[in-house]
Amino acid sequence: xxxxxxxxxxxxxxxxxxxxxxxxxxRQAGRYLPEYRAVRTQAGDFMSLCxxxxxxxxxxxxxxxxxxxxxxxxxxxxxxxPDAMGLGLYFETGEGPKFRKPVRTEADIENLQVINTANDLxxxxxxxTMIRRELNGRVPLIGFSGSPWTxxxxxxxxxxxxxxxxxxxxxxxxxELMHQLLEKLALSVIDYLNAQIRAGAQAVQIFDxxxxxxxxxxxxxxxxxxxxxxxxxxxxxxxxxxxxxxLFTKGGGLWLEAxxxxxxxxxxLDWTMDIAAAKSRVGHQVALQGNMDPAVLRADPATIEAQVxxxxxxxxxxxxxxxxxGHGITPDIDPDHVKVFVDAVHRxxxx
Amino acid sequence: xxxxxxxxxxxxxxxxxxxxxxxxxxRQAGRYLPEYRAVRTQAGDFMSLCxxxxxxxxxxxxxxxxxxxxxxxxxxxxxxxPDAMGLGLYFETGEGPKFRKPVRTEADIENLQVINTANDLxxxxxxxTMIRRELNGRVPLIGFSGSPWTxxxxxxxxxxxxxxxxxxxxxxxxxELMHQLLEKLALSVIDYLNAQIRAGAQAVQIFDxxxxxxxxxxxxxxxxxxxxxxxxxxxxxxxxxxxxxxLFTKGGGLWLEAxxxxxxxxxxLDWTMDIAAAKSRVGHQVALQGNMDPAVLRADPATIEAQVxxxxxxxxxxxxxxxxxGHGITPDIDPDHVKVFVDAVHRxxxx
Numbered sequence: 001x002x003x004x005x006x007x008x009x010x011x012x013x014x015x016x017x018x019x020x021x022x023x024x025x026x027r028q029a030g031r032y033l034p035e036y037r038a039v040r041t042q043a044g045d046f047m048s049l050c051x052x053x054x055x056x057x058x059x060x061x062x063x064x065x066x067x068x069x070x071x072x073x074x075x076x077x078x079x080x081x082p083d084a085m086g087l088g089l090y091f092e093t094g095e096g097p098k099f100r101k102p103v104r105t106e107a108d109i110e111n112l113q114v115i116n117t118a119n120d121l122x123x124x125x126x127x128x129t130m131i132r133r134e135l136n137g138r139v140p141l142i143g144f145s146g147s148p149w150t151x152x153x154x155x156x157x158x159x160x161x162x163x164x165x166x167x168x169x170x171x172x173x174x175x176e177l178m179h180q181l182l183e184k185l186a187l188s189v190i191d192y193l194n195a196q197i198r199a200g201a202q203a204v205q206i207f208d209x210x211x212x213x214x215x216x217x218x219x220x221x222x223x224x225x226x227x228x229x230x231x232x233x234x235x236x237x238x239x240x241x242x243x244x245x246x247l248f249t250k251g252g253g254l255w256l257e258a259x260x261x262x263x264x265x266x267x268x269l270d271w272t273m274d275i276a277a278a279k280s281r282v283g284h285q286v287a288l289q290g291n292m293d294p295a296v297l298r299a300d301p302a303t304i305e306a307q308v309x310x311x312x313x314x315x316x317x318x319x320x321x322x323x324x325x326g327h328g329i330t331p332d333i334d335p336d337h338v339k340v341f342v343d344a345v346h347r348x349x350x351x
Numbered sequence: 352x353x354x355x356x357x358x359x360x361x362x363x364x365x366x367x368x369x370x371x372x373x374x375x376x377x378r379q380a381g382r383y384l385p386e387y388r389a390v391r392t393q394a395g396d397f398m399s400l401c402x403x404x405x406x407x408x409x410x411x412x413x414x415x416x417x418x419x420x421x422x423x424x425x426x427x428x429x430x431x432x433p434d435a436m437g438l439g440l441y442f443e444t445g446e447g448p449k450f451r452k453p454v455r456t457e458a459d460i461e462n463l464q465v466i467n468t469a470n471d472l473x474x475x476x477x478x479x480t481m482i483r484r485e486l487n488g489r490v491p492l493i494g495f496s497g498s499p500w501t502x503x504x505x506x507x508x509x510x511x512x513x514x515x516x517x518x519x520x521x522x523x524x525x526x527e528l529m530h531q532l533l534e535k536l537a538l539s540v541i542d543y544l545n546a547q548i549r550a551g552a553q554a555v556q557i558f559d560x561x562x563x564x565x566x567x568x569x570x571x572x573x574x575x576x577x578x579x580x581x582x583x584x585x586x587x588x589x590x591x592x593x594x595x596x597x598l599f600t601k602g603g604g605l606w607l608e609a610x611x612x613x614x615x616x617x618x619x620l621d622w623t624m625d626i627a628a629a630k631s632r633v634g635h636q637v638a639l640q641g642n643m644d645p646a647v648l649r650a651d652p653a654t655i656e657a658q659v660x661x662x663x664x665x666x667x668x669x670x671x672x673x674x675x676x677g678h679g680i681t682p683d684i685d686p687d688h689v690k691v692f693v694d695a696v697h698r699x700x701x702x
Contacts, residue, residue, distance in 0.1 A: 215677075299520065
C-alpha cells in the first residue's frame with residue numbers, strides 16, 4: 001500500500017500533536033451531493049449501491065474531490081450485518097431502513113448465525129480494498145459498524161422506532177434472550193471490523209445510534225458492555241500502525257467516563273455536549289470527535305464560522321480533537337456550506 | 352377551598368419530610384385507560400375534550416379512582432397557548448399535534464399577541480376551578496405549560512419534527528427574531544401559569560419536551576433563559592402555601608446544575624439519568640421527580656417492582672423525591688401494570 005500522506009486524523013485519535021485539527025463529517029458521502037445522487041440513481045436502490053464495489057468506492061471518494069477532508073469513510077450502511085444474517089434489509093423512499101424478516105421469537109434468535117465476513121460480507125471488504133487503492137495514501141480510511149444494541153433495535157422492531165416498544169419489552173422481560181442476541185451481534189461485529197481492518201481500514205467507528213434511548217443502567221448492561229467486548233476483540237495494530245477505535249453513542253453525554261473506560265481511543269460527541277466539559281471529564285484518557293449541530297450548516301457562512309470557532313475554542317489547546325458534526329449531515333444542506341465549514345476548521349486551527 | 356388531606360407531594364417538592372415517597376405519572380389521565388377513551392369518544396376530538404370543562408375535570412380525576420396517586424394533573428395540552436394565539440391547533444388520528452397557521456415570517460411573529468389567559472384561555476382556568484372543587488382536598492392539583500422553546504418548535508414547524516430544521520434555521524440565522532418569539536411566549540406562559548395558580552393549581556410544571564434537541568449553548572440561550580424568566584415571574588405563594596415549580600427538560604441530564612440555578616423547586620428527570628448521580632449533583636438545591644423508563648410498564652409485575660426498587664434505592668435516604676416516569680405513559684400500557692407500579696412505590700418507601 002502507498003504511504004499515507006495525511007495522517008493528522010490518525011495522530012489526533014492517538015492524541016499526538018498535529019499541525020491543524022483534522023476534520024471529516026459523518027455521512028459525508030451522501031445525498032446533499034448532486035454527484036452522489038447521480039450515482040445513486042445509476043445504482044438503483046441504496047443497498048445495490050452498497051453492494052456495488054466500484055460505485056461504493058466512487059461515492060466514498062466524492063467528498064474528497066470537493067473538500068479538504070482529513071479522512072474518508074467507507075460508504076456502507078450500519079445494518080449490513082443483520083442483512084447478512086438473512087433479515088432482508090430494504091429501504092422505502094422517504095422512510096428509514098426496514099427488515100422483511102424481523103427477529104421476534106426465541107427461535108428467531110436461536111437460529112441466527114454469527115456472520116463470517118469473508119463469506120457473507122465480501123462486498124464490504126472488496127470496497128475497502130478498492131477504496132484504499134484509489135485513495136492512494138491521500139487520507140486514511142475509516143471502517144465502521146452499528147453497535148450490537150443499535151442493530152438489535154432495528155432487527156426486533158423491523159424498522160426505526162420512536163420508543164423501541166418491542167426491543168425494550170424483550171430487554172425487560174427476557175433479558176437472557178436479549179443478551180443472547182447481543183452476544184451474537186458482538187461476535188459478528190468483531191469479525192466484521194477485523195475484516196475491514198485487514199482489508200485496509202485504518203481506524204474504525206462504532207455507531208451506537210440508539211444507546212441514548214436506554215436508561216442509565218440498561219445502557220451499561222445492554223449497549224456499553226457489548227461495545228467493550230468489541231473493543232477488546234479488535235486488532236490493535238495493523239500494517240505498522242495502531243488502529244484507533246471511536247465509540248459514538250448519540251445522546252451518551254452522561255456516560256462519557258464509562259465509555260472512555262472501554263479502552264477505546266476516541267469518543268464521538270453529539271452536539272448536546274459542551275466539548276470543554278467533555279474534555280475536562282475524559283480528555284486525559286481519549287480523543288474527542290465532534291460536535292457541531294448539523295443544523296448549523298443551514299445557516300449563513302458567518303454563523304457557520306462562528307460556531308466552528310466556538311467549538312474550537314471550547315476544546316482549546318492540546319492535541320486530541322477531531323472536528324466533526326454531532327450527527328450525520330442531512331440531505332438538504334447546500335454543498336457550498338460544507339466548504340465553509342471545512343475551511344473554517346482549517347483556518348481556525350492552524351498554528 | 353377544603354383542606355388538603357394528602358400533602359406529601361407538595362412537601363416533597365419543598366424537600367420537607369414525608370411518610371412515604373409521593374407518586375404520580377406524566378399523562379396519567381390518558382389513552383391507556385378505557386374510561387378515558389370512552390369520554391374522549393363522547394367529546395369528539397382531543398381539543399374538544401380539553402375545552403369541555405366537565406369532561407376535562409372528569410378525565411383528570413379518573414386515575415385517582417383507580418390508583419393511590421399523590422397528585423392530580425390538569426387535563427390539557429401543552430399547545431393551548433399557540434392555539435389561543437390563533438394558530439389553529441388540531442390533531443389528526445395517529446399523528447401528533449399540528450397547526451393550521453404555522454409561524455414562518457417576521458410579520459407572523461410581530462403580529463403575535465401575548466395571551467391574556469382570562470380572555471383567551473378561560474376554559475383552562477374553569478377546568479382548574481372545577482377540578483379543585485371535585486378533588487375536595489384529596490390530593491393537590493398540578494398546573495402546567497409547555498416551555499417557550501418547545502412551543503416555538505411546534506409553532507414554526509407546524510407539527511412535531513425529527514430535526515427541527517425550520518426552528519433551528521431561524522435560531523441560527525435570525526436569533527433576534529427567535530428571541531422576540533420566545534419573549535412573547537415567556538410572557539404568555541407567566542400569565543397562563545399565574546392564572547392557573549390563582550384558579551387553584553397548587554404546583555406547576557414546565558414541560559420542555561424539545562430542549563434536549565439543542566446544543567449546550569443554544570439550550571442555555573434559547574430554552575433555559577426563558578424558563579428562568581418564567582420562574583422569576585410566577586406567584587410564589589398562594590392560599591397559605593408555597594407554589595413549587597418543576598422544570599422538566601427531556602434529554603436535559605447534562606444541564607441539571609444550570610436548571611437548578613433558575614430557582615425552581617424541583618427537576619423532572621427522564622430515564623437516561625442515574626437518579627443517584629442527579630441527587631449528588633443538585634439534590635442539595637432541588638427536589639427530583641422521576642424517573643422510570645415508561646417502557647418498563649410493558650414488563651411483568653416482578654420486573655416493574657424491581658425497577659421501582661432500584662430507583663428508590665438510587666435516591667436513597669432523605670426527602671425530596673417524587674416518583675414518576677421519565678416521560679408520559681404510552682397508550683399501550685395495561686392499567687393493571689400501573690397499579691403494580693404505584694403500589695410498589697408506596698410499599699418500598701414506607702418507613
